[in-house]
Amino acid sequence: MPAEWVDFKSVKAKVSMETVLSHYDVRLRRVGVDEFRGKCPLPTHSSARSNDSFSVSFTLNAWSCQSASCIAARSGRVGGDVFDFVAEMERCSIREAALRLDRSLTENLLPLATPGDKNPVPYTSENRPLSFTLRNIDHQHSYVISRGLSVQTARYFGVGYYDGNGFLRGRVVIPIHNEHGELVAYSGRAIDQAEPKYRLPAGFRKSHVLFNLHRAIQSREYTLILVEGFFDTFKIHQAGHGNVAALMGSKLSDRQAELIGTHFNQVILMLDADEAGQAATAAAGTALSSMLGVQIVELASGTQPDQLASEEINQLLGGLDHDVPTPDR
Numbered sequence: 001m002p003a004e005w006v007d008f009k010s011v012k013a014k015v016s017m018e019t020v021l022s023h024y025d026v027r028l029r030r031v032g033v034d035e036f037r038g039k040c041p042l043p044t045h046s047s048a049r050s051n052d053s054f055s056v057s058f059t060l061n062a063w064s065c066q067s068a069s070c071i072a073a074r075s076g077r078v079g080g081d082v083f084d085f086v087a088e089m090e091r092c093s094i095r096e097a098a099l100r101l102d103r104s105l106t107e108n109l110l111p112l113a114t115p116g117d118k119n120p121v122p123y124t125s126e127n128r129p130l131s132f133t134l135r136n137i138d139h140q141h142s143y144v145i146s147r148g149l150s151v152q153t154a155r156y157f158g159v160g161y162y163d164g165n166g167f168l169r170g171r172v173v174i175p176i177h178n179e180h181g182e183l184v185a186y187s188g189r190a191i192d193q194a195e196p197k198y199r200l201p202a203g204f205r206k207s208h209v210l211f212n213l214h215r216a217i218q219s220r221e222y223t224l225i226l227v228e229g230f231f232d233t234f235k236i237h238q239a240g241h242g243n244v245a246a247l248m249g250s251k252l253s254d255r256q257a258e259l260i261g262t263h264f265n266q267v268i269l270m271l272d273a274d275e276a277g278q279a280a281t282a283a284a285g286t287a288l289s290s291m292l293g294v295q296i297v298e299l300a301s302g303t304q305p306d307q308l309a310s311e312e313i314n315q316l317l318g319g320l321d322h323d324v325p326t327p328d329r
């Protein structure tokens with residue numbers, strides 16, 4: 001699926017909350033000069049008690065749902081604009097929501113994907129979801145701490161020392177998910193000089209996924225910060241940027257480029273400042289710039305993001321990542 005360009009501003013100017021609500025057959029009643037209320041139509045809404053928690057302002061073109069469980073299911077967001085609404089209804093990214101609205105406008109109709117169609121984009125993944133999860137992972141292991149991760153960060157990513165059986169025994173394990181959030185593999189990082197440094201299951205195709213992409217999509221940012229490794233991702237997240245994903249190497253595959261182009265409007269390349277990283281930055285910049293805006297963060301020679309403190313990361317990202325989410329939300 002080739003990535004398309006979408007002009008968020010122009011789509012937003014043309015699509016009103018009213019149009020979108022009527023498409024989904026959401027009926028509200030007026031409760032104030034510019035306030036309409038009713039039953040929340042979002043799939044995140046589970047409370048049967050809060051029957052009147054959904055509120056819309058047509059002047060502001062904005063909505064909110066005050067149900068605590070509904071807010072929690074939306075990662076703490078109380079409400080949003082038309083894009084947020086469609087993204088919640090369709091369980092897709094903001095970018096995909098904007099694309100769907102844009103397409104509907106072009107075709108002069110507003111049937112978006114059928115509500116209830118939870119996974120409208122068919123996908124084939126050669127990395128089959130795992131049927132198990134590893135237990136007894138020590139998030140407070142000294143190796144994890146020595147790499148600069150807080151216990152909170154380690155828990156968030158499910159990273160820790162694994163003392164169980166199998167090929168990951170005695171390594172720090174890192175759960176890897178596909179873009180839909182399905183667990184597809186664990187990588188095992190050696191905690192000493194053992195080779196290989198990282199162990200992956202046989203047959204796992206890392207070029208078909210981007211590490212942390214599913215969470216970056218959920219962060220609802222227009223921009224993705226792209227790094228090379230797992231620990232780069234952890235440190236960028238820890239510095240307050242949820243919109244980060246890793247190549248798990250320095251080469252950007254076609255499939256990875258397509259994934260980025262499908263879900264984001266802009267990418268910030270923050271690869272290692274070594275020879276491989278520089279070559280990768282040039283190659284990725286060329287491949288991605290046909291689909292989306294590309295910005296490059298230049299690190300001091302010989303350094304990589306996982307060596308940086310949060311303050312340094314934030315300084316480097318500075319004005320580039322202007323939609324900065326709050327840390328660990």
Ligand SMILES: [Zn+2]
Binds near residue numbers: 042044065070071
């Ligand atoms: Zn709700």
